[in-house]
Each structure stands twice: as structure tokens, then as C-alpha cells.
Amino acid sequence: MPTELTSAQQTTIPEEEVEFATSASPLHTARLFTWRGELYRAIPEPGLPMWNRLTGTGLLQELIDQKYFVETVATDLKLAEAALVLKHRRIPFLSYPYEWCSAAFKAATIRFLELNIHLASEGLATTDVHPWNIVFEGTTPLFVDYGSFVPLEQIHRADFINQFRSQFWYPLQLMIKGHGRLARTLMQEYSQPIQEDELPGSRYLWRRCWLKLAKRFGHTRLGRGAQRLARLNRFHLQRQPSTETWVSELQRWKRRVERIRLPRQQTFWSHYYAEDFPDHQKPESWSLKQKTVADLLQELKPASVHDLAGNSGWYSLLAQQSEAQVICTDNDDIALNQLFQRQQSNSSITLAYLNIINPVGPHGTIDAHGKRLYTGVDERLKAECVLALGLTHHLVFTEMFDFPFIFGALSQFTQRDLIVEFVSREDEYVKTWWNDSYDWYTLDEFCDVAREFFEVVDVRDSSPAGRYLVVCQQKRNR
Ligand SMILES: C[S@@+](CC[C@H](N)C(=O)[O-])C[C@H]1O[C@@H](n2cnc3c(N)ncnc32)[C@H](O)[C@@H]1O
Incomplete structure (x- = not known):
């Protein structure tokens, strides 16, 4: 992993010149900050084993080279309470997820799943399951949150999938059904992702059907059978699957997203350039x-x-x-x-x-x-x-x-x-x-x-x- 050297003597960043982008909550394990117009991350001492793991195997460089992760280098800069200071390349235009067009949202969703498939093979995952850690450079979605990388065993995989539904799958479902404006509005409430019962129609209710049947039919044969299935379903969701099962679950989701057909409805302006888009080379x-x-x-x-x-x-x-x-x-x-x-x-x-x-x-x-x-x-x-x-x-x-x-x-x-x-x-x-x-x-x-x-x-x-x-x-x- 290359290290950016600032000068012959190591530079100490004056704390008063730094502007942190996140709070000092201990949950933020790699705080993002700006200094002299550049973007950095402060890695505290407990974060060093993860740094060594990501760089020792060459994984971080691989993620950067394959455009999964934003270009990042270690620096020799010093900042109080940071054992290591990383520098990220700045992306020219920062667009938020609710500003992405549906084609971009789909591409970001696929990329996020691919990143986690890649990480899983090295025993890692992203602890955050939302699109706010992704930034578009042109049409390339780049993951930017270094602090989100954690060992795979630290995440609850059923929670991961539930968050994935709320943060990626449901907005995408709304967008492809022509409810893009609704999805954009709901996504602005960052901390309150879309719930399945906020989607028009009732196609997701089947996921709760065993529980519903069990409640409705109580101690009858049908009720007891449904209860057993509901318990089995909960047990299945709470069990941590093997890495292999996890990877195939992510791959299954990736195929589902790839199969999605983007909206094709005709809007007032969608055909503006249909017949008049002259060749830029002529x-x-x-x-x-x-x-x-x-x-x-x-x-x-x-x-x-x-x-x-x-x-x-x-x-x-x-x-x-x-x-x-x-x-x-x-x-x-x-x-x-x-x-x-x-x-x-x-x-x-x-x-x-x-x-x-x-x-x-x-x-x-x-x-x-x-x-x-x-x-x-x-x-x-x-x-x-x-x-x-x-x-x-x-x-x-x-x-x-x-x-x-x-x-x-x-x-x-x-x-x-x-x-x-x-x-x-x-x-x-x-x-x-x-x-x-x-x-x-x-x-x-x-x-x-x-x-x-x-x-x-x-x-x-x-x-x-x-x-x-x-x-x-x-x-x-x-
Ligand atoms: C006549 S086309 C012009 C396209 C291009 N700028 C050109 O000159 O060839 C007008 C464009 O303005 C967009 N537009 C209309 N009202 C808008 C608004 N309130 N905010 C952003 N874009 C808008 C339409 O979607 C449409 O693509």
C-alpha cells in the first residue's frame, strides 16, 4: 500500500484546522475529516489490526484497482488520538442517493452486492447496508466508507438482508414502477428507510403469512402447523449461515437486481433527442x-x-x-x-x-x-x-x-x-x-x-x- 510522504519531517495536523464530518461517537471507528481542502480519515489504535488485514493481503489495493473503493493512501501525517491518517481522493461532484436516476441506483445496488461478495471471500463484510456510503464518479459507483469494513462474523446476516431490502431493494422497486418521486422523497429521511408496508400493493405480505395463520387458527391443526413453520422461519433467519451460503444468498440477490427492467414509460421529455442526436465526431x-x-x-x-x-x-x-x-x-x-x-x-x-x-x-x-x-x-x-x-x-x-x-x-x-x-x-x-x-x-x-x-x-x-x-x-x- 503506497504511503504519501508529506515532508522530511512528519507533519502534525493542528487540531483547530480540522473539520470532522462525523460526530465523536465511538461507533465512528474511522472519522472522516477535511484539512486544507483534502479528505482524510483518522484511524485510532484499535483500528490498526483491520488496516493490517486489509493491506497485508493486498485486498484494499485490489478493491481500489477494481474500482470498488475510492482511491486511498496511508500518510505520514499525525493527528491527536489517531494511530494512522488515511487520505482519500476527492470525487468532483457529490450526488446523494435520492438524486441518482434509476439506472444509477440499480448499478450502485449491484456494485454494493459485488463488493460484499468480494469481501465475504476474505471473511469480511460492510457493517452499513445503505447507499449513503457510495459516491458516483461518472457512472462508476465507488464505496467510500473505510470504517464500514468489519469481520464477517460481526454482522447479523438476517439484519443485513432486511436493511438491504429497505435501503436498496424497496427504493428500486418504487423507481421501476414509476414511483421515482415517491422513492426520492422517502429516501431523504436517511435514518428511516422505506418499510415494506409503505410499498403500494401487498405482494410482500406473504413473508409474514405463517405468523398470521398461526394467530388466526390458534390451536387447530392448521394453526399448530403454521406456528411450527413460523418458528422454523425465525430460526432460519437467526442462524448465522456459513460463508458459502452467505455468498450464494448475495449472488441470488445480485441476479434478482440484474433482472430488474428499468422504467420505459414515455415522459414529456424522454424523446427530446430521439431523432436529433448528431454524432459528436462530425x-x-x-x-x-x-x-x-x-x-x-x-x-x-x-x-x-x-x-x-x-x-x-x-x-x-x-x-x-x-x-x-x-x-x-x-x-x-x-x-x-x-x-x-x-x-x-x-x-x-x-x-x-x-x-x-x-x-x-x-x-x-x-x-x-x-x-x-x-x-x-x-x-x-x-x-x-x-x-x-x-x-x-x-x-x-x-x-x-x-x-x-x-x-x-x-x-x-x-x-x-x-x-x-x-x-x-x-x-x-x-x-x-x-x-x-x-x-x-x-x-x-x-x-x-x-x-x-x-x-x-x-x-x-x-x-x-x-x-x-x-x-x-x-x-x-x-
Ligand atoms: C427543451 S429540453 C432542453 C435539453 C437541452 N438542454 C438542450 O438544450 O438541448 C428541456 C429540458 O428541461 C428539463 N426541465 C424542465 N423543467 C425542469 C426543471 N424544473 N428542473 C430541471 N429540468 C427541467 C426537461 O426535463 C428537459 O429535459
């Missing part, structure tokens, strides 16, 4: 809008791009070509799934479900620094350049936004530039929505409001006719 087939955005990305050279309301990501894929770190967000799960599946082989674009009208703010309890436990989406999904294309006229004519609302909503996601499309009254759709009460809806007014938020505002032609790209920039030396 600029001659691009529209004026596509060419202009490509030129602008060349000029602005942002290190990161947030393609907001990006649908299935034509512009995200364009930005990826210029080697920017890219996140594509939209409030259409089906459109995001199309992008997820399209870029499985080239997986650097991160995806997240985001409704620009109702972005999820900081939530959860307040920590020792007075901060909410879960940060708002604007803090996690910021980029140097935001693209907001084909969106603002919908916000004006269907969501009753005005221009200050639009720039307020969009500017919170950019660290520097915004490329936003203005669709004028001449456009074929806007023409049918416009009436006299929208006399303020002009390109000049749009640019005037843009200047209240940005220092440089410039206009380029877009396509079809009557559409414009408004390029908003902050001064570079800020």
Missing part, C-alpha cells in the same frame, strides 16, 4: 446552436461544466470532449437513464436528478459547527460553467418565473460562467404562449437582468431562428 452535422456552444467551451475553457436541464446529455458529451469534469442534471429520470446507458463505456459524466424549481437545500440535524449534516445541492453541484439551454422559456411561461428569479436560480450553480439560452417571441412555441402581459419578455431586458448578476454579458445567435445564447461571465481575477 461537427459538419451540428446545428448552429451546437457549433456555437462548442466554440464557447473552447473560448471559456472551463475545468468543470454543469449541464442543467441537460436531458440525455448531448451538450454534456460535448463538454466531456474538452476534458472538463461534467455533471448533467435534469428532472426527467428517463432522460437521465438514457445518458447513463449511453455512456457506460466512457463514464466520466456524473448524473443527478435536479428540479431547478425546488432544489433540495441543506437538511438533517445540525452538527457541532452549526452546519446541516447534508449539504444543499447548490454547494455540491457547482461548476465553473453552467449551461442552461432550452429551459428559461419554460420557466417563464409554465412556472411563472421572471428574469431575476431565473438568474437567481441559475447563478447559484456557477463559480464563474453561465451560458443561457433566450428563446424570443419569434420562436414557434413562445409565439403561441406570449400575450401582452409578457411585454417585459425581451432579449434586452434579459441581458439587463443578467448584468445585475454577472460582469460581462455577450449575445450570440442560436438556432432555430429567434433563439439566442447569452454568455455571462464573472471577471477572472476575482
